[in-house]
Amino acid sequence: MWRSVLRAAGAVLLWCASAVGGAHANTEADPVGMHPSLIRLGQPGEVNLNGQAVYWLDAGGTLPVQEVAATADRLPWLLRRRDSQGTVHGGALWIMFDAMVPAGERWYLEVSAPFHEYVQLFYRDDSARWVTQEAGISSSVAEWAVPGRLPTFRLATGEARPVRYWLRVQDDRSDFVAPVTLLREDAMHQAREREQFVFGAYFGLALLVAAAALANGLAFRDRAFLAFALYIVLLAAGQLGRAGIGAQHIWPHWQVWNETLLALWPGAATAAGLWFVKVVTEPARLSRALDLGVWALIAGLLGATAVHVAAGSWTSLALVLMLTGLSLVAALSMVVWGWLDGRDRHLRLFALGFVPVVVLALFPLARSFGLLPTNLITRFGLFFGTALELPILYYALNLRLMARREADLRAGALSRTDALTGLPHRQAMIERLDSSLARARGQRQHCALLGVRISNLDGIAEEFGRESAEKALVVAASHLRRAMVDFDMAARVGEREFAVLLEAPVTPEVVTSRAQQVVAAGLRQIEALPQALTLKFHVTAALLPVPELDGEGTLRWVIDGLDQMNQEVRKLIRPLNF
Numbered sequence: 001m002w003r004s005v006l007r008a009a010g011a012v013l014l015w016c017a018s019a020v021g022g023a024h025a026n027t028e029a030d031p032v033g034m035h036p037s038l039i040r041l042g043q044p045g046e047v048n049l050n051g052q053a054v055y056w057l058d059a060g061g062t063l064p065v066q067e068v069a070a071t072a073d074r075l076p077w078l079l080r081r082r083d084s085q086g087t088v089h090g091g092a093l094w095i096m097f098d099a100m101v102p103a104g105e106r107w108y109l110e111v112s113a114p115f116h117e118y119v120q121l122f123y124r125d126d127s128a129r130w131v132t133q134e135a136g137i138s139s140s141v142a143e144w145a146v147p148g149r150l151p152t153f154r155l156a157t158g159e160a161r162p163v164r165y166w167l168r169v170q171d172d173r174s175d176f177v178a179p180v181t182l183l184r185e186d187a188m189h190q191a192r193e194r195e196q197f198v199f200g201a202y203f204g205l206a207l208l209v210a211a212a213a214l215a216n217g218l219a220f221r222d223r224a225f226l227a228f229a230l231y232i233v234l235l236a237a238g239q240l241g242r243a244g245i246g247a248q249h250i251w252p253h254w255q256v257w258n259e260t261l262l263a264l265w266p267g268a269a270t271a272a273g274l275w276f277v278k279v280v281t282e283p284a285r286l287s288r289a290l291d292l293g294v295w296a297l298i299a300g301l302l303g304a305t306a307v308h309v310a311a312g313s314w315t316s317l318a319l320v321l322m323l324t325g326l327s328l329v330a331a332l333s334m335v336v337w338g339w340l341d342g343r344d345r346h347l348r349l350f351a352l353g354f355v356p357v358v359v360l361a362l363f364p365l366a367r368s369f370g371l372l373p374t375n376l377i378t379r380f381g382l383f384f385g386t387a388l389e390l391p392i393l394y395y396a397l398n399l400r401l402m403a404r405r406e407a408d409l410r411a412g413a414l415s416r417t418d419a420l421t422g423l424p425h426r427q428a429m430i431e432r433l434d435s436s437l438a439r440a441r442g443q444r445q446h447c448a449l450l451g452v453r454i455s456n457l458d459g460i461a462e463e464f465g466r467e468s469a470e471k472a473l474v475v476a477a478s479h480l481r482r483a484m485v486d487f488d489m490a491a492r493v494g495e496r497e498f499a500v501l502l503e504a505p506v507t508p509e510v511v512t513s514r515a516q517q518v519v520a521a522g523l524r525q526i527e528a529l530p531q532a533l534t535l536k537f538h539v540t541a542a543l544l545p546v547p548e549l550d551g552e553g554t555l556r557w558v559i560d561g562l563d564q565m566n567q568e569v570r571k572l573i574r575p576l577n578f
Contacts, residue, residue, distance in 0.1 A: 036052060036053050036054050036096060036097045036098055037052060037098070038098045038099070038100060038162055039052050039097060039098060039099040039100070039182065040099075040100050041099055041100060041101050041102060041105070041107055041155075041182060041184070042102050042105075044187075045183065045184035045186060045187030046181060046182070046183050046184070046187045046191075047181065047182040047183075048179060048180070048181050048182075048374070049080060049095065049097055049180045049181065049182065050080055050081060050082060050083065050179075051079065051080070051081060052080075052097060053079075053080045053095050053096060053097035053180070054077035054078060054079055054080060054095070054096050054097070055077065055078055055080050055085055055093060055094060055095045055096070056075050056076060056077050056078065056093075056094045056096075057085070057087075057088070057091050057092070057093055057094075058091050058092040058093075058094060059090070059091045060091060061090065061091040061092035061170055062092075063092070065120075065122040065130065065132075065166050065168065066130070068094055068166065069164075069166065072096065077096065080095060080180075083177055083178055083179050083180075083374055084175070084176070084177040085175075085176045085177075087175050088116075088169060088170070088171050088174070088175055088176045089171060089172045089173060089174070089175070089314040090172060090314070091170075092118075092168055092169065092170040093168070093169040093170070093176050094166060094167070094168055095166075095167040095168075095169070095180060096164065096165070096166055096167075097164075097165055097167075098162050098163070098164050098165070099155060099162070099163060099165060099182065100160055100161060100162045100163065101155050101156060101157060101160065101163075102160055103158070103160045105157075105184060105185070106154070106155075106157060106184070106185040107154075107155040107157075107182055107183065107184055107185070108146065108152050108153060108154055108155060108182070108183050108184075108185065108188050109121060109152065109153045109155060109165070109167065109180065109181070109182055109183075110150050110151070110152045110180070110181050110182075110183055110188065111135075111150060111151040111152075111167070111169070111178055111179075111180055112150055112178045112179045112180075112181065112374070112379065113150070113151075113176070113177070113178035114137075114149055114150050114151065114242070114243065114244030114247065115137060115174065115241070115242055115244070115262055116136050116137065116151070116169055116170070116171040116174065116176070117136050117137055117138045117170055117171045117172065117173070118134070118136045118138050118168070118169070118170040118171070119134070119135045119136040119151040119167070119168070119169050120132060120133065120134050120135075120136075120167070120168045121133045121145075121153035121165060121166070121167050121168075122165070122166040122167075122168070123155075123156055123163050123164065123165045123166065124163070124164075125156065126158065131156070133145035133146075133153040133154065135151035135152070135153070136151060137247070137255075137258060137259055137262060139255065140247070140252060140253050140254070140255045140258075141244075141247045141248055141252045142252045142253055147248070147252070148192070148244075148248060149192070149195070149243065149244035149245060149247075149248045150244055152188075155182070167180065172312070172313065172314060173312060173313065173314055173317050174314075174317065179374040179379075198380060198383070199243060199245050199383075201387075202383050202386070202387050203236060203239075203240070203245070205387055205390060205391075206232055206235070206236040206386075206390060207236070209232055209390045209391065209394050210229050210232040210233055210236070211229075212394065213225045213226075213228045213229035213232065213394060213397070214226070214229040216397075216398075216401065217229055220401060220405070222397075222401055223279050224276070224279045224280050224397055224400065224401075225397055225401070227272065227275050227276040227279045227280075228276050228393065228394070228397060230272045230275075230276075231269065231272040231273045231275075231276045232390065233272075234264070234268045234269040234272045235269040235272075235273070235386065237261055237264070237269075238261060238262075238264060238265030238266060238268065238269050239265075239382075239383070239386075240261070241258060241261035241262045241264075241265060242262065242265055243383075246258065246261065259312075260309060263305075263308050263309040263312060264305060264309065266320070266321075266324050267301050267302070267304060267305030267308065267320040267323070267324065268302070268305055270301060270323075270324045270327045270328075271298050271301045271302050271305070271327070273327075273331065274294065274297065274298055274301070274327045274330060274331055275298055277331040277334050277335060277350075278291075278294050278298075278334065280338075280347070280350060280397075280400070281334040281335060281337070281338040281347065281350075282338070283334050283337070283338075286334075286337055286338065286341055287337075290333070290334070290337070293330070294330055294334070297323065297326060297327055297330055298327075300323055301320070301323045301324070301327060304316065304319045304320045304323050305320055307319070308320050331354075332354075335347060335350060335351045335354070336351070339351055346396050346399050346400045346403070349392065349395070349396040349399065350393065350396050352392060353389050353392035353393040353396060354389060356384070356385040356386075356388035356389050356392075357382070357385035357386055357388075357389045358385070359385065360377070360381040360382065360384050360385030360388075361381060361382050361385055362381070363377045363378045363381035364378055364379065364381045364382055366378065416428045418491075418492040420470060420473055420474065420492075421473055421474055421476075421477035421492050422477065423477050423480070423481075423490055423491050423492045423498070424489065424490075424491040424492075425491060425492060425493070426491065426492075426493040426494075426555070428491060429489065429491035429493055429499050429501065429551075429555060430551040430552045430555055431551065432489050432491075432501060432551075433449070433501060433550075433551030433552075433554055433555060434550060434551035436501060436503060436504070436544075436551075437544060437545045437550070437551060437554065439504065440504045440544060440545050441545050443504060443505075445504040445505040446504055446505060446506055446507070446543050446544065446545075447501065447502060447503055447504040447505075447506060447543075447544045447545070448501075448502040448506045448510075448511040448514075448541060448542060448543050448544060449499060449500070449501055449502070449541075449542050449544055449554060449555070449558050450499065450500040450502070450511070450514065450515055450518065450539055450540065450541050450558075451497065451498075451499055451539065451540040451541075451542075451558035451559050451561060451562050452476070452480065452497065452498040452499070452500060452518060452537055452538070452539050453494075453496055453497050453498075453537065453538045453539075453562045454472060454473070454476055454496045454522075454535055454536070454537065455536045455537070455538045455565075456535065456536040457469055457472060457473075457496040460472050460533065464530050464533065468529065468530055468533070471528050471529060472529060472533075472535055473492075473496070474528070475526050475528055475529060475535065476498065476522065476535055476537075477490070477492065477498070479518065479521040479522060479535075480498055480500055480518065482521065483500065483514060483517050483518050483521065484500065486503065487503045488500065488501060488502055488503055489501045489503075493555060493559060494559065497559055497562065499555060499558065499559070500514070500518070502514060506543075508543065508575075508578040511541050511543065511575075511578070512541065512573070512575070515539045515541050515573045516573065518537055518539055519537050519539060519572050519573060521537075522534060522535035522536060522537040523535070523536075536572070537572060538562055538565045538572055538574075539572060539573045539574070540558050540559075540561035540562050540565070540573075540574050540575075540576055541573065541574070541575050541576065541578075542554070542557070542558050542561075542575075542576040542577050542578075543577055543578050546577065557576070558576065561574060561576050
């Protein structure tokens with residue numbers, strides 16, 4: 001199996017190497033002064049500019065469109081072959097293309113990256129005047145040329161004639177990696193409807209899982225669920241900003257809020273995710289140094305994110321990205337180390353939960369390097385991976401919570417339960433009696449208490465041994481459980497004594513019938529006991545409450561009544577007060 005895995009990994013690496021080689025081959029410069037070919041729009045309704053437009057980087061980022069247009073023949077234009085044009089910060093990227101829109105149709109240019117600072121489209125109208133349209137996070141979506149999730153611009157309409165367009169992108173914090181597409185109006189609306197469906201499903205799922213995680217965290221005081229809820233909230237908030245959904249639908253006029261959320265991504269979400277993994281894996285029990293290192297990494301990531309929010313430079317972003325990479329390594333180390341340690345069997349499921357994100361995030365990354373074309377998976381791979389990750393992690397947290405609650409309940413029950421029979425012990429019966437007596441007095445009804453003793457237990461131990469005597473106690477406990485109904489309670493209150501509380505309302509006839517049921521049950525032969533061995537029960541019965549007796553006094557009174565029953569007398573049931 002491992003050989004197959006290694007062969008597959010080798011094949012993937014070989015493909016990546018060949019693809020990288022091809023990608024580098026595609027980046028060779030074209031002749032200086034190159035002009036784009038004319039794009040005749042019509043059918044199909046969607047045209048990608050790759051291979052049909054040229055680009056040039058203005059290193060200073062100060063040239064106006066008039067000067068770029070005037071000196072276009074002397075500028076070193078390169079053919080745009082893929083979605084990535086590399087580094088933009090500190091300058092301005094110019095993309096030039098020629099297109100002719102059919103008469104009577106409306107076409108748009110769409111830049112599939114909503115997080116760049118300035119995106120502008122220029123062209124000359126019929127009167128040779130410059131038409132300028134603007135978008136980008138430097139202004140609110142409501143002020144864009146065509147408000148929406150992505151920077152979108154109208155192409156020239158009217159008579160069918162060739163028009164030269166100049167797209168300018170300026171951003172000091174990120175590279176330009178985005179499809180630039182020409183869309184007919186109907187195709188654009190269809191594409192946006194599909195995207196809105198995908199985003200609606202994704203963010204609806206994220207909101208649902210976050211709310212459920214928060215509710216579980218608060219209800220059960222579980223830090224892992226609370227950390228998971230914080231991770232989802234910060235992750236979804238960052239993705240709302242990066243995808244342009246927040247600026248389009250939630251805060252179209254809150255430009256400062258949009259810029260802040262974009263600056264918080266991915267540092268804040270990564271810090272929350274690292275804390276979530278730390279809470280789940282508990283690295284302190286594995287290595288004190290690893291635990292301190294994770295805390296230091298979280299603090300450093302938050303500090304770098306705060307600097308990036310304030311400065312907003314490429315240097316601060318590079319620092320955040322570097323610490324994000326280290327955080328991913330640390331999270332993976334904690335999960336693998338905890339898995340190998342073997343103390344938490346649920347870590348395997350947690351590790352499985354991160355697999356979809358790791359795998360599907362490779363597709364957008366490959367698109368960024370020009371290894372894969374733009375499609376649904378390469379554009380939204382991270383969203384699909386996260387949509388698969390969240391339910392798996394939530395399910396793993398639920399299993400972990402149930403296992404821990406079960407362990408806590410068992411530990412709590414052991415302190416109030418008889419280890420041999422599994423019944424509550426004497427103190428638990430006294431506490432229950434106190435509450436039952438108070439309720440019976442308040443409602444002016446009767447409850448009852450049965451005292452039960454295995455009168456032949458000593459004889460069983462002498463004849464069949466101590467092990468058989470212990471089995472007899474376990475069998476007696478099972479008989480008493482079957483005799484209970486509704487909210488009744490049975491408890492072991494002595495070495496061979498038990499008590500059965502019959503909750504109100506009861507009558508003397510009911511109490512007598514239940515006592516007879518207990519005696520008859522003991523006389524039945526059970527396979528767990530030696531052949532021909534039966535249990536001989538002595539039972540006392542009392543109607544409660546009795547004036548001036550609390551729970552402890554009532555239990556003592558009922559058990560003391562068993563001492564007054566003669567072993568040789570055939571009467572096995574003794575009513576105490578009826």
